[in-house]
Structures are given as C-alpha cells and as structure tokens.
Amino acid sequence: ACLSRLELSALKFISGLNSGLISGLNLGEEKIMSEKIRFSVVCVCLILSFAVMPSGAAYAKRELRGKIYMVGEKDEDIPSKNTTIRIEESDDSDVSTDTAAFRLFIKDHYKTDETVTLKVEKPGYQIWQPVAGKVRIPANLENYHEKVRLDKLGSHRFMSNQAFAMLIENAARESTKTVSKSDEKPDLSRYLKEWAVKYGFGIDDVKTEMDKWAADIEKRQDNLYELGLAAFYRKNFKEADEKFIDMANLPVDWAQTQYNLADTYFAMEDWAKAAECYKNVLKVYPNYKKAIERLKLIREKR
Known part of the structure; x- marks a missing residue:
C-alpha cells in the first residue's frame, strides 16, 4: 500500500518477466516458478527500500x-x-x-x-x-x-579585559550604523548604559573600570586591535581608524606562523616565548579562543 515509484516499477518489470517465464510451463512448473518470482519481488522491494531510505546521519539533529x-x-x-x-x-x-x-x-x-x-x-x-x-x-x-x-x-x-573589548567592539559596530552624516560622531553612551544595567553596575563604576582598561592598553602598546578599541572608547576616532588599518595590513601568514611557533614553545614548556607568540596571534585575531585558552594555561603554570 505504501510502495514507492521505484518499487512499483520493479513490480511491473518482474510481473512482465513472470508472464514471459511461466508461459508454456505445465501447472506444477508454473506454481514453482511463480513462488520463486514472488520471492524475487520481495527481495527487490526490500533492496530498493533501503536504497531510497535516508540515512540517520543525514537527518541527525545538530x-x-x-x-x-x-x-x-x-x-x-x-x-x-x-x-x-x-x-x-x-x-x-x-x-x-x-x-x-x-x-x-x-x-x-x-x-x-x-x-x-x-x-x-x-x-x-x-x-x-x-x-x-x-x-x-x-x-x-x-x-x-x-x-x-x-x-x-x-x-x-x-569587568574583564575581554568583556570590555567585546563591549566596545559591538558598540563601535552598532553605533557607526546609525551615523548618517560625515561629521556626526558615534555615541557610545547608550551601549555603556545597557551593559551596566545588564550586569548590575552603575554607569560611573563601569566608566571608572573602562578608563583603567584603556589606560593599561595604552601603556602596554602591544596589541593594535585593543589600541584601536581604546582609542574608540576615548572618542579618538581618527586614531582608532589608523590602528585598525595598521592591523588589517598585518599578513595572515604571519599570524599562522606565530601560532605554530607558540604551539612548539608550549610543547617545549618554554612558557615565556609561547605566551609572547600567542599574544602576537591575538593582535590579528583578538578573540581567537585557542590562543586565549593557552595563555590562561600558561598563567596557571608559571
């Protein structure tokens, strides 16, 4: 009752074969041949059913x-x-x-x-x-x-460095979408207030900690991406653009080389050199999870 088109075609084909084979046979031979062909029909239908049945992997939920x-x-x-x-x-x-x-x-x-x-x-x-x-x-x-x-x-x-970086990254991306005039400046205040409310802080507390975050980045001068975010937070938009452009000019191959070196130093337990190389990777890919996790492990080991 639930045969597919392929199965129906097989039935029609074998039925025709059946008629041709049993013609001219006596009654006993005809009965035996009919049973053999009926068995063949069942086998073919089963094979076709498995052939057209979707695999479990194809329908597995992600x-x-x-x-x-x-x-x-x-x-x-x-x-x-x-x-x-x-x-x-x-x-x-x-x-x-x-x-x-x-x-x-x-x-x-x-x-x-x-x-x-x-x-x-x-x-x-x-x-x-x-x-x-x-x-x-x-x-x-x-x-x-x-x-x-x-x-x-x-x-x-x-109030972590990574959280502040992601906050300013999102604020920079979203606020620039709303800027309609060339001389209009992005407004970060709304995003800072939303973040403060979401995580249970007063806006003044957030600004105080973010001022420290930006000052620390500016003191270290070792991460172009973070320097761009800090400049954006300070509303030094021209400087932020320059930092982001400089970062974009860093070759991807360089970042991959740094990551490979970092893994090598990590395996050798040379924590200082490994940490330096992982930090170099983060200059190009600041949210690269593997590098962040390795740096955390290195801090625990040192």
Missing part, C-alpha cells in the same frame, strides 16, 4: 550540548538545574535537567565557526563564561560540550 553552572563563593561550580537557556539569534531553547545539562538545536544555516549568542533566564544572574554568551559553532558538535558559567549581578568577574 545540537549544542553542555551544562550550566553558578559560580560559588570559592569559584566552585554549582549545577544550575531547571534554568532556561536559549540561542538569541534563533530563539531555540531548552531547560537544564537535574544534572544541569542542556541541548540546543542548531539550525542548518549556521555554519562551523559562526557565532551564536546564549541567553539565560535566571533572576539575579548573567552569563559570565563564555564572555557575553558568545559561542563559536564547532566542527564536531557530537564531541563538544559547552560549559556555561553564571555569576551574580554586580560581580567583579564581569
């Missing part, structure tokens, strides 16, 4: 799996169960289990290495790690588990 934790007083991880987590861009959501586990469906149009933003619904908390809830889609989702760490609003942990 899921981002992980666990949600709250950060305790001693930096310990406390499982956060019954917590709603969602992907902001697609609104796909899940509620964490009693073991704090979650699964989020990743739509097909999101490709490997694209970034999605995670959001949680838990009063008094926000996502601390990954920073700003930003997650890159890994190539092998089946073997990947994202660790989402929540912290209380107003926690000093939110």
